[in-house]
Amino acid sequence: METAPATLQELPPELRAFVEGLLAEKDAMIAKLGADLEKLQHQFELMIKKMFGRSSEKLDPNQLLMDALMLQAQDSCAEAAPELPAAQPAPSSAAPKVCKRNGRTPIADHLKRNDIVIDVPESEKICPVTGKERPCIGEEVTEKYHYVRETLEVNRYIRKKYGSPMGAEENGVVTAPLPPSLLPRCMADASMLAHIAVSKFDDHLPLHRNEKMFLRQGAQISRKTMADWMRNLADGLRPLEKRIAELILDCGVVHHDDTPVDRLDPGAGQTKESRVWVAVSGQGPPLVHFSFTPNRKQAHVLSFFRGYGGAVMCDEYAGYANVECGVMQSCWAHARRKIHDGCKSQPPYRARVLLEIAALYAIEERIRDASPEERARVRDTESRAQLAKVFEAVESKTFTPGSQGGKAQNYILGHRKQLSAFVEDANLPIDNNAAERAIRRVAIGRKNWLFLGSETGGATATTLMSLLGSCWANRINPVAYLTDVIEVLPVTPAGQIDTLLPHLWIKRHPTAELPPIK
Structure with missing residues (x-):
């Protein structure tokens, strides 16, 4: 009884070519099904986010650093993920922020006040011990919003008319004109x-x-x-x-x-x-x-x-x-969103790129109120260097053509010049x-x-x-x-x-x- 061949190489040439063709078709089918599955998963996640999730992609770096996948990404990267710069103290000219806990916002002073005086009963104005009248020593004032419903009113424009004296009727009638109006024949003022x-x-x-x-x-x-x-x-x-x-x-x-x-x-x-x-x-x-x-x-x-x-x-x-x-x-907000939504199947890569972009935004937040000269200086040094780190992180992985991650990567790399323009001019925005x-x-x-x-x-x-x-x-x-x-x-x-x-x-x-x- 003949034994089955142990390897593909032991098969006859014709049969081996046929089997290799089947295996190639299988691999192509698996790759196609994987790409279709990733695309459908991406669409499903976007739909769930649109229906129930928040639209913001705001990052919490501390939360990302606690993720095991994020730790794995940091270990695999040649350079550690950048730390976000600490918040800069507010300028001395800025008024300090007062944090109120469980406090009420005071009612605006310009609102009309209606005084409603509430007095104690006459019987309680007499002291039960001395029998004398109690002296008034002050008032307790409590303010509450009162809503006056909007009501429609009608303005009647009564225009006086004057005729001509007897014998001079040819001078006609004089009527006071209406005030100039943007819509002369409109019934609404x-x-x-x-x-x-x-x-x-x-x-x-x-x-x-x-x-x-x-x-x-x-x-x-x-x-x-x-x-x-x-x-x-x-x-x-x-x-x-x-x-x-x-x-x-x-x-x-x-x-x-x-x-x-x-x-x-x-x-x-x-x-x-x-x-x-x-x-x-x-x-x-x-x-x-x-x-x-x-x-x-x-x-x-x-x-x-x-x-x-x-x-x-x-x-x-x-x-x-x-x-x-x-x-x-x-x-850059569009670019960040593409990485945020399109690279969920690649958590280490996604986390690294998002943290690099977050560091870029942290620099912008720090110089938001700076002078144009100071903003130009910081962008030319810090922002330019951080921008290079962002593109390096984006290029650190190779994606399957047509995948969501590949589309996000191609968008950023294809718009490198347009995304880098803001570092050349202090007046240009980042997003x-x-x-x-x-x-x-x-x-x-x-x-x-x-x-x-x-x-x-x-x-x-x-x-x-x-x-x-x-x-x-x-x-x-x-x-x-x-x-x-x-x-x-x-x-x-x-x-x-x-x-x-x-x-x-x-x-x-x-x-x-x-x-x-x-």
């Missing part, structure tokens, strides 16, 4: 328009909710009427929106980003995806500008940055490749978080009003959000700002329109400044 605009585009209340709230006060104001008011208001405020865009481009550093928004498509009976773009000033006065486009074609980006020669901080959208500018930057913070109001809004009604509605929304976003960036009460601007814009000369921009308006109305969020 400046305060009403400001309230609806802030409710819809700052508090994210859909118009049908405002309609119901007004109905509780006995006023029937349809959502269609309010939508018409907002469209006409945006048309009147558009010169201010255009000036915000011009000033942002004049500042020399622009954060830019976009996000999808659904728009009704009546002909198709469904919605189509449109885009809302945001531009934020990287230096100078804090200004925010939103714009709407029915698609994501690069025509908008090219049009917005036409003639611009400064720096642009943006994501990897291919449309930016054709933008003519001085410096094109990529965002695009300013634009991401600004565009959050769009993301929150679409969860409430779900979609835009039309392209005109998109233009209306972005015009009003530009002014409201700039108000928030300057810590301005948006209702007070819009109410005043709507009233005075019709009588403001064209050459003085800049005085109504949020960062200049607040200088003349300091009481409209919002208190800091604690």
Whole structure:
């Protein structure tokens, strides 16, 4: 009886080639299934994070160092993971932070006080021992917030009319004119328009909710009427929106980003995806500008940055490749997020890269309030050296082509020049978080009003959000700002329109400044 061959080499040549082909197919199939499994696992983790997890990738280095895998990564690295620099003491000119535990925030002094005097009963004013009247020795004051419900009122403009004397009727009738108005035939005054605009585009209340709230006060104001008011208001405020865009481009550093928004498509009976773009000033006065486009074609980006020669901080959208500018930057927050989400199957590598990026951010945090000269010096020495360590950590591993880790690695290495640009200029930012913070109001809004009604509605929304976003960036009460601007814009000369921009308006109305969020 013949025995089976012990090795593959003992097989006949034809059979050996056939078996080797089967084994190669098996290895290729295993590799493909492994890549598919990694991709599906990555998508599953992203979905779970989106539904239940926090969006921040903030690192706790101490927690990472306690991880056994992190310890393994440190042992395997030629150089120990960098320690984050200790927090620098605050400058002597800065007011020391007072930490209150279990304390109440005092009620603001400017709020109206209504005194409610509570006296003891007359019988207790007499001393039971002496029979004499007790002397009043002071008061106990307790303050509580009291909410006065907003109510609708009607302003009646009674205009006097004067005729002509007998025999001079040809001189006609003289009637007192109405005050100048941004929306002459509108039934809502400046305060009403400001309230609806802030409710819809700052508090994210859909118009049908405002309609119901007004109905509780006995006023029937349809959502269609309010939508018409907002469209006409945006048309009147558009010169201010255009000036915000011009000033942002004049500042020399622009954060830019976009996000999808659904728009009704009546002909198709469904919605189509449109885009809302945001531009934020990287230096100078804090200004925010939103714009709407029915698609994501690069025509908008090219049009917005036409003639611009400064720096642009943006994501990897291919449309930016054709933008003519001085410096094109990529965002380290995007790069960190790709490592954070795409390399979970490689914990030692992931931890090492994230710690190196955290050390880079720690340097930026330390020089945030430094002078441009000091920031340039630190970036040229410490940041440049730490940047080299980051790229070294990124290059320390070879990934399978097409894997999530490989995509994250290729993104960082492919954008090395754009990610390194900030060390060359003290005025350049390290990431695009300013634009991401600004565009959050769009993301929150679409969860409430779900979609835009039309392209005109998109233009209306972005015009009003530009002014409201700039108000928030300057810590301005948006209702007070819009109410005043709507009233005075019709009588403001064209050459003085800049005085109504949020960062200049607040200088003349300091009481409209919002208190800091604690």
